[in-house]
Amino acid sequence: MAETSFWTGSDQYLCDQELAQAFHMARTLGMPLLIEGEPGTGKTELPLQYAATLNLDLFVYPVGSKSNVEQFVARFDHVKYLRDSQIEVLNAQREEKGLETKLSTSGRNTDQLSDYILKGPAAMAYSTPNSVLLIDEIDKAPREFPNDLLYALSHRKFVMPESGQVIQTTEEDMPAIVITSNREQELPTAFKGRCIYHYIKFPEPAIMAEIVNKHYPKADEEIVKVAIDIFYHLRRLGLERAPSTRELLNWFKYIKQHAKKEALEKINKLEGIGALIKTQSDLEKVQQKLFNTSSSDFGRRSNFN
Amino acid sequence: MFESLPAKFKTYGLSADVRTLLLLRKSMEKGLVNTLGDIFLVLKNIIVKEPNKLGPFSKAYYDYFLSIQIGDGERLDEAIERSVTFQKWKEKFLFEDRAHEQWSKDDLINRFLDEVHLTSYNIQQIVDGKKIFEDDDPYLKDKPGNGSDQDERILRMAADYRGVNLEDILKRMEEIARQQMDEHSGGSHWIGRNGISPYGHGGAAKGGVRVGGAGGGKMARKVIDDARFFPIDMDAKIRDDNMDAALAALKGVIEESAQQKLDVESTIKKGLKRGGLFLPEMKDVIFEKMQIILLIDNGGYSMDPHIKPVMELFKKMKTRFAHDMEVYYFHNTIYDRVYSDVQRRQAIPIDRFLAHDKNYNVFIIGDAAMAPYELTRLSINNWLSIKEKFPKTAWLNPDSIQTWGYTETTIYLSQIFSMFPLTPRGIEQAILAMNKKN
Numbered sequence: 001m002a003e004t005s006f007w008t009g010s011d012q013y014l015c016d017q018e019l020a021q022a023f024h025m026a027r028t029l030g031m032p033l034l035i036e037g038e039p040g041t042g043k044t045e046l047p048l049q050y051a052a053t054l055n056l057d058l059f060v061y062p063v064g065s066k067s068n069v070e071q072f073v074a075r076f077d078h079v080k081y082l083r084d085s086q087i088e089v090l091n092a093q094r095e096e097k098g099l100e101t102k103l104s105t106s107g108r109n110t111d112q113l114s115d116y117i118l119k120g121p122a123a124m125a126y127s128t129p130n131s132v133l134l135i136d137e138i139d140k141a142p143r144e145f146p147n148d149l150l151y152a153l154s155h156r157k158f159v160m161p162e163s164g165q166v167i168q169t170t171e172e173d174m175p176a177i178v179i180t181s182n183r184e185q186e187l188p189t190a191f192k193g194r195c196i197y198h199y200i201k202f203p204e205p206a207i208m209a210e211i212v213n214k215h216y217p218k219a220d221e222e223i224v225k226v227a228i229d230i231f232y233h234l235r236r237l238g239l240e241r242a243p244s245t246r247e248l249l250n251w252f253k254y255i256k257q258h259a260k261k262e263a264l265e266k267i268n269k270l271e272g273i274g275a276l277i278k279t280q281s282d283l284e285k286v287q288q289k290l291f292n293t294s295s296s297d298f299g300r301r302s303n304f305n
Numbered sequence: 306m307f308e309s310l311p312a313k314f315k316t317y318g319l320s321a322d323v324r325t326l327l328l329l330r331k332s333m334e335k336g337l338v339n340t341l342g343d344i345f346l347v348l349k350n351i352i353v354k355e356p357n358k359l360g361p362f363s364k365a366y367y368d369y370f371l372s373i374q375i376g377d378g379e380r381l382d383e384a385i386e387r388s389v390t391f392q393k394w395k396e397k398f399l400f401e402d403r404a405h406e407q408w409s410k411d412d413l414i415n416r417f418l419d420e421v422h423l424t425s426y427n428i429q430q431i432v433d434g435k436k437i438f439e440d441d442d443p444y445l446k447d448k449p450g451n452g453s454d455q456d457e458r459i460l461r462m463a464a465d466y467r468g469v470n471l472e473d474i475l476k477r478m479e480e481i482a483r484q485q486m487d488e489h490s491g492g493s494h495w496i497g498r499n500g501i502s503p504y505g506h507g508g509a510a511k512g513g514v515r516v517g518g519a520g521g522g523k524m525a526r527k528v529i530d531d532a533r534f535f536p537i538d539m540d541a542k543i544r545d546d547n548m549d550a551a552l553a554a555l556k557g558v559i560e561e562s563a564q565q566k567l568d569v570e571s572t573i574k575k576g577l578k579r580g581g582l583f584l585p586e587m588k589d590v591i592f593e594k595m596q597i598i599l600l601i602d603n604g605g606y607s608m609d610p611h612i613k614p615v616m617e618l619f620k621k622m623k624t625r626f627a628h629d630m631e632v633y634y635f636h637n638t639i640y641d642r643v644y645s646d647v648q649r650r651q652a653i654p655i656d657r658f659l660a661h662d663k664n665y666n667v668f669i670i671g672d673a674a675m676a677p678y679e680l681t682r683l684s685i686n687n688w689l690s691i692k693e694k695f696p697k698t699a700w701l702n703p704d705s706i707q708t709w710g711y712t713e714t715t716i717y718l719s720q721i722f723s724m725f726p727l728t729p730r731g732i733e734q735a736i737l738a739m740n741k742k743n
Binding site for chain 2: 006017018020021022024025026028029036066078079082083086090185186189192193196197198199201
C-alpha cells in the first residue's frame with residue numbers, strides 16, 4: 001500500500017500547508033509533484049526530509065544540461081560489454097601461450113546481458129515499493145528531456161535496454177515522485193499536465209521566523225526578529241538576485257556565533273552580508289540605498305519593528 | 306457533473322477539459338474531496354500550472370462555485386461583500402442563535418472565507434488537536450463524548466464529513482454549482498445553517514489549532530491582490546515588467562543538443578597504451594548555438610523609444626548564454642550599406658553583411674514606415690537578398706498592428722518579410738515561424 005498519510009514536515013523542515021496538501025494529493029493519485037518557486041525556498045528539501053522522517057528509500061536524479069532518459073532509467077554499458085568480450089579472447093590467447101594468470105571480468109558473464117545494465121534512479125525507485133524519487137532542477141535539462149520522461153512516468157513501466165527486461169510498478173507501490181524546477185525554462189504543457197503542480201510562494205515573515213527556529217532552536221527571539229526584518233527589507237529593494245531562505249539561514253549561522261548585543265550590532269551594520277547579496281551591482285545598490293540614508297536611521301527602523 | 310466547469314474556466318484563460326474532470330473525479334474517489342475548500346485545493350493543483358494562473362483561477366473558482374464575480378482591480382473582500390451569496394449566507398448565519406452577538410463586517414467576511422475554504426485537512430487538524438479521533442476510526446459517534454457541547458458538535462460534524470459517500474458529495478456539489486442556496490434540509494448544502502463549519506473561533510482556539518483566517522481564505526485574498534499571480538500582458542510593448550516573458554520567448558532561438566560521441570583520439574591513445582586493446586572511449590558533446598543579427602532602424606524620433614528596451618532584452622540574453630550576436634543599424638531602409646555603430650558612421654557594405662553564415666537568426670526591428678519614394682528598387686532588391694540569404698529572418702515592428710495597414714511601405718515590406726509586433730507574444734510567434742522553416 002502506498003504511503004499516503006498526510007505529512008506536514010519534520011523537526012528541521014517546516015512544510016508549508018499548501019505544499020503539504022499538494023504533496024498528499026500527488027501521492028494519493030500516484031502522480032508526480034512538480035514544485036516550482038524561487039531558488040532557496042526548500043523545494044529539494046521536501047522529498048529529502050520526507051524520506052528521512054518516514055525512513056523510506058530515496059533516489060535522486062540531479063538534472064543537468066547533459067541529462068537524458070538513458071541515465072535516468074537505465075543504460076546498457078557497451079564499453080564494459082566490449083571489454084569483457086575482448087578479455088575472453090585475450091584469456092584464450094594467454095592460455096594458448098601457457099600463461100596461467102587470467103584477466104578478470106569481476107564475475108560478469110557476457111552471456112548474461114543483464115549484467116551490463118546500469119540501472120538509473122528511476123529504475124531503482126520503480127523496483128523499490130514505496131520509495132521516494134527526486135528529479136532535481138528539471139529546468140536545466142535539454143528541451144526534449146521532459147517529453148521523453150512523459151511515457152515513462154505515465155505508464156509506470158520501463159523496458160531495460162538490450163535485455164528487454166521489464167521493470168514496472170503498480171499504482172499502490174508507485175514511488176512518491178517529486179520534480180523541482182527554478183523556472184529557467186518553460187516546461188512543455190503536456191508534461192505539466194501529467195503532474196500535480198505547486199508553486200512555492202515566498203514565506204511571510206512570521207513563517208520565516210518559524211523556519212529559522214527550526215534550524216536554530218536556541219536562537220534569541222529578538223535577534224531573529226531583527227535579522228528577518230532586515231532580510232525582508234533587502235528583498236524589497238528590487239535587487240537583481242533577491243536573497244532567499246537558504247541565504248538567510250547561512251547569514252544567521254554567522255550572526256548567531258556572537259553574543260546578543262554584538263549580534264544585533266552586526267546585523268544593523270550588515271556584517272557578513274556577502275552571505276545574502278551575491279552580485280557586485282546588488283551590493284552597490286544596497287550600500288547606496290541603505291547607507292545613504294544615515295545609518296542611525298536604519299537602526300531605528302529595524303528596532304522599531 | 307460539472308460539465309460546464311471547463312467552459313467557465315476557459316473564459317478566465319485557464320486550460321480545463323475532460324481530463325480535468327476525470328482527475329477531479331478520481332480525487333473524489335480517493336477521498337480527497339469532502340468540502341468546498343477541498344475542491345479549491347484539488348482543482349488548483351490540477352489546473353494551475355504556473356504562478357500567474359493563480360489569480361485567474363481564484364476568480365474562476367469564486368465565480369463558478371459561489372457566483373461571486375471579482376472585477377478587475379477589485380479586492381476579494383469587496384467582491385464578497387456585494388455578492389448575493391454572501392448576503393444570503395449572512396442572513397442565515399446571523400439568524401441562527403447569533404442574533405444577539407456582535408459581528409463586525411470584517412469578522413463576517415473572515416468567517417465566510419473560513420467556511421468556504423474549510424478543507425478536510427483543517428478538520429483533521431482540529432480533530433487531531435482534540436486528540437480524540439483515532440487515525441483509523443472515522444466514525445467518532447461511537448466514542449463516548451467526554452467534552453463540552455461544543456466538542457461534541459465538532460466531532461459530529463467531522464464524522465459527518467468523513468462518512469459521506471461519493472454520490473452524496475456529487476449531489477451537494479451540483480447544488481452549489483446551480484446556486485440552490487435557499488432552504489434545504491440541514492447539512493445538504495455547504496454554506497448556510499450550522500452547515501459547513503464544525504468549529505467556532507473559540508472552539509478552534511481552545512483546541513490550540515490554528516485554523517481561523519490562516520488558511521485558504523487568506524491565500525485567496527493575497528492572490529487576488531497581487532499582480533504577480535495574474536498573467537502579464539503578452540501583447541503590450543516590451544517594458545521592464547514583461548521583459549522576462551519576452552526573454553523566455555527569445556530563448557527559443559537557442560539550438561541546444563547534448564549527446565555522447567565516440568572520442569576517436571582518446572580511444573586510439575588509450576588503446577595503444579593497453580597494448581592494442583581498443584575500447585571505445587566516449588565523450589559528452591553539448592551544443593548550444595545561438596547566432597543572432599539585430600538589424601535596427603534607429604533613424605528618426607519614431608524609433609527612439611523602442612531601441613533601449615530592445616537592446617536591454619538582447620543584452621540580458623547575451624549575459625545568460627554563450628553565443629554570437631551582432632548588431633547593425635540603418636535609417637528607414639537599407640540601400641547599399643548598414644552601419645555597425647549607433648551614430649551610423651562605420652559603414653558596412655551590404656555585400657559584407659550578406660557574407661554572414663546563413664544560419665544566423667536575423668531580427669529586423671523597425672517601423673517600416675517611410676516616404677514611398679525612399680523605398681527604391683535598389684533598396685527592395687537588398688531586402689530581398691537578405692531574405693534569400695537568411696532563411697530565419699523576422700521583422701519586429703514596434704508600431705501597433707492596427708496601424709500597419711495605413712502605411713504603404715509597411716504593407717509592402719510585410720509582404721516580403723513575416724512581420725510581427727514587438728511584444729512578448731510577437732517575439733514568440735516570430736521564433737516559432739523561424740524554427741518552422743527548418
